[in-house]
Amino acid sequence: MFDIIAFDADDTLWHNESLFTETKRKFSGILANYHSPEWIESRLDATEIRNLERYGYGIKSFTLSMIETAIELTEGRVTGAEIHQIIGFAWEMLKAPMRILDGVQETVARLAESCRLMVITKGDLFEQEAKVARSGLGDHFSHIEIVSEKNQRAYEAIVARHQVSPERFLMVGNSIKSDILPVLAMGGRAVYIPYETTWFHETVPDSELEQKEFVELRHIRLLPDLLDDLAAESGE
Amino acid sequence: MFDIIAFDADDTLWHNESLFTETKRKFSGILANYHSPEWIESRLDATEIRNLERYGYGIKSFTLSMIETAIELTEGRVTGAEIHQIIGFAWEMLKAPMRILDGVQETVARLAESCRLMVITKGDLFEQEAKVARSGLGDHFSHIEIVSEKNQRAYEAIVARHQVSPERFLMVGNSIKSDILPVLAMGGRAVYIPYETTWFHETVPDSELEQKEFVELRHIRLLPDLLDDLAAESGE
Numbered sequence: 032m033f034d035i036i037a038f039d040a041d042d043t044l045w046h047n048e049s050l051f052t053e054t055k056r057k058f059s060g061i062l063a064n065y066h067s068p069e070w071i072e073s074r075l076d077a078t079e080i081r082n083l084e085r086y087g088y089g090i091k092s093f094t095l096s097m098i099e100t101a102i103e104l105t106e107g108r109v110t111g112a113e114i115h116q117i118i119g120f121a122w123e124m125l126k127a128p129m130r131i132l133d134g135v136q137e138t139v140a141r142l143a144e145s146c147r148l149m150v151i152t153k154g155d156l157f158e159q160e161a162k163v164a165r166s167g168l169g170d171h172f173s174h175i176e177i178v179s180e181k182n183q184r185a186y187e188a189i190v191a192r193h194q195v196s197p198e199r200f201l202m203v204g205n206s207i208k209s210d211i212l213p214v215l216a217m218g219g220r221a222v223y224i225p226y227e228t229t230w231f232h233e234t235v236p237d238s239e240l241e242q243k244e245f246v247e248l249r250h251i252r253l254l255p256d257l258l259d260d261l262a263a264e265s266g267e
Numbered sequence: 268m269f270d271i272i273a274f275d276a277d278d279t280l281w282h283n284e285s286l287f288t289e290t291k292r293k294f295s296g297i298l299a300n301y302h303s304p305e306w307i308e309s310r311l312d313a314t315e316i317r318n319l320e321r322y323g324y325g326i327k328s329f330t331l332s333m334i335e336t337a338i339e340l341t342e343g344r345v346t347g348a349e350i351h352q353i354i355g356f357a358w359e360m361l362k363a364p365m366r367i368l369d370g371v372q373e374t375v376a377r378l379a380e381s382c383r384l385m386v387i388t389k390g391d392l393f394e395q396e397a398k399v400a401r402s403g404l405g406d407h408f409s410h411i412e413i414v415s416e417k418n419q420r421a422y423e424a425i426v427a428r429h430q431v432s433p434e435r436f437l438m439v440g441n442s443i444k445s446d447i448l449p450v451l452a453m454g455g456r457a458v459y460i461p462y463e464t465t466w467f468h469e470t471v472p473d474s475e476l477e478q479k480e481f482v483e484l485r486h487i488r489l490l491p492d493l494l495d496d497l498a499a500e501s502g503e
Contacts, residue, residue, distance in 0.1 A: 085361060087393030091327040098334065099354060102347040111343035114350060118335060125321060156392035157323030157415045179393045 032262045033220070034195045036142060037176075039204030040152035040159065042226035043251075044139070045166055046130040051093065052228065054120050058097050061113050065105050075100045087179055089155030094121040125158070129166045134252040136168070141255060143171040151176045151189065151202065153209060181209040183216045190219070203254065206233045211245050221245040222254065268498050269456070270431045272378060273412075275440030276388035276395065278462035279487075280375070281402055282366040287329065288464065290356050294333050297349050301341050311336045323415055325391025330357040361394070365402045370488040372404070377491055379407040387412045387425065387438065389445060417445040419452045426455070439490065442469045447481050457481040458490065 041047035059068040078096040086092035097117050101109040150172050152159050159177045163169050178185045197218035204210025205226040214221045277283035295304040314332040322328035333353050337345040386408050395413045399405050414421045433454035440446025441462040450457045
């Protein structure tokens with residue numbers, strides 16, 4: 032009953048947020064002589080948000096945010112060696128092994144047999160392409176769409192480009208803000224599969240969720256059964 | 268006679284390399300107490316090349332390369348304040364006014380009346396989208412394609428996606444390596460319009476140009492007449 036089933040990538044197909052969380056902890060360690068971990072992380076979060084408009088998403092943007100925060104919180108006393116350590120964190124993140132989420136491999140392989148699958152991910156083109164390649168999942172997807180922001184306009188452009196009507200487009204992802212609300216707004220369908228943690232930037236107040244029609248699943252393994260149920264309901 | 272005429276963006280539609288050249292000069296100024304400008308620039312070039320594989324293209328990547336080079340060339344003695352200055356260069360680059368190349372505005376507007384135009388640019392998705400938007404030229408182009416690398420495969424994917432046969436695809440750009448050779452390799456046509464300077468990474472030895480069939484124009488203003496001539500030759 033869907034012409035395209037599209038998946039978010041980070042924290043839907045593979046672990047991502049946990050990599051940032053670990054790096055933030057290491058970053059706090061470098062500045063431990065100056066401030067408390069809580070204050071360091073809150074300042075880093077503020078720098079990240081400010082820099083999204085300036086740099087966009089991704090590891091390079093995050094690294095520049097760490098460096099800026101280190102300079103700010105040490106009033107310029109951070110050393111070259113410490114900044115070198117921070118850059119080393121970026122290198123580790125960029126080459127960190129892909130950790131595919133439990134159940135993804137078999138679910139995606141199974142759905143690909145009967146439906147056109149797509150990845151729609153926001154972020155840094157270079158970094159996201161590298162992750163898709165390294166995930167080994169690429170062959171299951173007929174298209175990989177990397178966009179700078181997942182808003183209603185971006186989704187409308189994608190369904191138009193692939194000549195699919197919105198109601199036959201299903202998006203699966205872990206972000207209410209990026210994967211669910213804009214897809215519902217254009218008349219598409221959406222399945223929300225929460226990840227273990229949600230980046231503070233992606234949280235949405237409960238009040239915005241009233242009367243929104245989407246399905247929440249605990250696990251991606253439940254997706255094929257949900258699709259069968261939906262097909263049965265619609266009589267397809 | 269072409270279904271799509273595609274233009275490279277940086278240094279074909281607007282000045283770009285000059286922005287990097289100016290920033291490299293300012294960067295050398297920061298390290299003037301440590302090394303000669305020539306040595307600083309050659310080390311920065313080496314870091315950039317090494318980092319292309321790690322970070323991809325764009326201003327964020329270049330900024331991380333400047334920071335790494337500063338740490339290396341000062342053996343870690345570069346100060347937080349100096350690194351803050353380097354990050355300030357990145358901010359200036361990201362918001363630098365777009366300088367459209369002479370003749371581009373009118374040529375692109377004229378060609379758009381009779382042909383489907385496209386932009387194909389490599390680099391950072393976020394930065395390139397922002398430049399297209401700020402250029403004010405976006406409306407002349409039916410598609411903007413941002414790719415992580417301009418190789419034969421990338422061009423083949425683009426013509427396939429737009430259902431155009433390669434021989435009816437024309438690419439216009441300032442880089443022999445990225446805009447001309449891979450397009451000829453897939454059977455497309457190409458027009459080379461050199462920019463005032465070429466990034467060392469984009470240079471190609473003369474020996475690789477033997478027996479390659481492409482047209483070189485001094486100025487984008489000459490493009491409409493060239494297209495008329497080609498159409499007359501082919502009898503269209």
